[in-house]
Amino acid sequence: MGPPGTGGEVKHVYIPYRTLVPVKVEGLLVAGRSFSSDMAANNMANLIPHCISNGQAAGTAAALAVKEGISPRKVNVRTLQKTLMAQRVVLPGVDLK
Numbered sequence: 347m348g349p350p351g352t353g354g355e356v357k358h359v360y361i362p363y364r365t366l367v368p369v370k371v372e373g374l375l376v377a378g379r380s381f382s383s384d385m386a387a388n389n390m391a392n393l394i395p396h397c398i399s400n401g402q403a404a405g406t407a408a409a410l411a412v413k414e415g416i417s418p419r420k421v422n423v424r425t426l427q428k429t430l431m432a433q434r435v436v437l438p439g440v441d442l443k
Contacts, residue, residue, distance in 0.1 A: 406426060
């Protein structure tokens with residue numbers, strides 16, 4: 347069931363990795379509710395499980411960047427997704443095949 351009043355199916359959304367990477371600052375990841383969005387997206391992103399996942403994604407991306415000797419901006423998103431899934435993070439709608 348989708349949001350109340352819509353009668354639709356639940357649709358998975360994702361928060362892009364780029365929301366963790368500041369535009370003008372190198373070597374930094376920002377986990378939290380620090381990106382602009384419309385009200386519906388903001389309400390979804392404010393849920394605690396999403397905040398936890400953002401923090402885990404930021405920490406994992408930082409570790410990958412250090413391990414590979416690259417800027418966090420250059421982390422391969424597919425590698426990050428695979429690593430998160432190996433940590434048992436649920437990424438609905440992500441198909442790594």
